[in-house]
Amino acid sequence: MNVHFIAIGGSAMHNLAIALHNKGYKVTGSDDEIFEPSKSRLNAKGILPNTYGWFPEKINTSLDAIVLGMHAKADNPELLKAQELGLKIYSYPEFLYEQSKHKTRVVIGGSHGKTTITSMILHVMHYHNRDVDYMVGAQLEGFDVMVKLTETNDFMVLEGDEYLSSPIDRRPKFHLYKPNIALLSGIAWDHINVFPTYDNYVEQFSIFVDSIVSGGSITYNEEDAEVKRVVEASVNTIRKLPYYTPEYTVEDGETLLETPEGPLPIEVFGKHNLNNLAGAKWICQHMGVDEDDFYEAIASFKGASKRLEKIAESKTSVAYKDFAHSPSKVEATTKAVKEQYANRTVVACLELHTYSSLNAEFLKEYKGALDAADVAVVFYSPHAVEIKKLKEVTHEQIATAFEREDLIIYTNPDDFKNFLFSQNFDNKALLLMSSGNYGGLNFDEVKELIG
Incomplete structure (x- = not known):
């Protein structure tokens, strides 16, 4: 079977492309940008596009199926060509x-x-x-x-x-x-x-x-x-x-x-x-x-990647990274770490990074989400708000939403990093919750912090 992926570089899409390649299918694909680890993994299988971009000439009647990724737009040139030729177009779940x-x-x-x-x-x-x-x-x-x-x-x-x-x-x-x-x-x-x-x-x-x-x-x-x-x-x-x-x-x-x-x-x-x-x-x-x-x-299950993932540990301190970003996940994860390390100071850092979390109306859903932490920190980047074309979220809106008087709020990546690296983590548990990276935080440096 001959399958072409429009937007092959996505996390889900590149994994499906590799699965079909492993199954013996002929796989091709296009994308306008591909990041790691997708890039190396596709390259190892010989299915990384030679050139980034959209090429309608790749679309022809020899293809048995097109798989269309969310990263593509409805006016994508390859998609339009596939529709014109009447090819079978599947979404990822289809x-x-x-x-x-x-x-x-x-x-x-x-x-x-x-x-x-x-x-x-x-x-x-x-x-x-x-x-x-x-x-x-x-x-x-x-x-x-x-x-x-x-x-x-x-x-x-x-x-x-x-x-x-x-x-x-x-x-x-x-x-x-x-x-x-x-x-x-x-x-x-x-x-x-x-x-x-x-x-x-x-x-x-x-x-x-x-x-x-x-x-x-x-x-x-x-x-x-x-x-x-x-x-x-x-x-x-x-x-x-x-x-x-x-x-x-x-x-x-x-x-x-x-x-x-x-x-x-x-x-x-x-x-x-x-x-x-x-x-x-x-x-x-x-x-x-x-x-x-x-x-x-x-008994031997250690957890899924980025889900309460232990990134560093010493005799007196520990650090976890978690994908948690929605209010219910943030609350559950913070409570879990405090319960597990009841005798340590839990420092919980949340980056507001998703469309929902950066929406002023939705923010109130976070009420109480960080209450289990001894030290609660919220970081968000005004640049991320700008990129997502959302209304500006203010310091006051965040403070009001979480209803925690001692909440620490940062909007500058350097200020957040300086706070983190000025801490003595002896007898502490650090929890970093985000689907982003706090404006470019180096997690290897965080590991050294814990020692």
């Missing part, structure tokens, strides 16, 4: 469905936790040498690709993102997978540039539950009131299977999970991650892994 329509599709949805839960499931499968197809949004230890496609595997495990499918398909990605087995971890308003109201956002999850194939199942977090309401209101003919956070204790910075065989030391921590673990356990059991085998495997 193509994944096409590749898995004869398999048992396991789809993990939710505003938060979906990458971690998908990663836990794949870790358990890998540990027990059970080969499955998959798509996950983070690099996992022991996995060289984030997308795997075969002709032979029975299961396809998919992280179900609620963001849009393509520039010409405005449906959320997870509406297109038609799961046999689904999980819903939590609902907390996000992506306000696409879903301008809370009700409109929640509606997408109702559609997801209704998209589960008849006779399938939804495993859902019954501790999330909105998830519970959405699932229980669905009239889809599916099995509805609730889960909840298991019992656990924290002793001397180690989390012990209560199991039928007694307390089990695990690498991940925080109530939200234990809740994620419970969901992953039920999905693994649906996929044929018994409870004892799940516990044996999950």
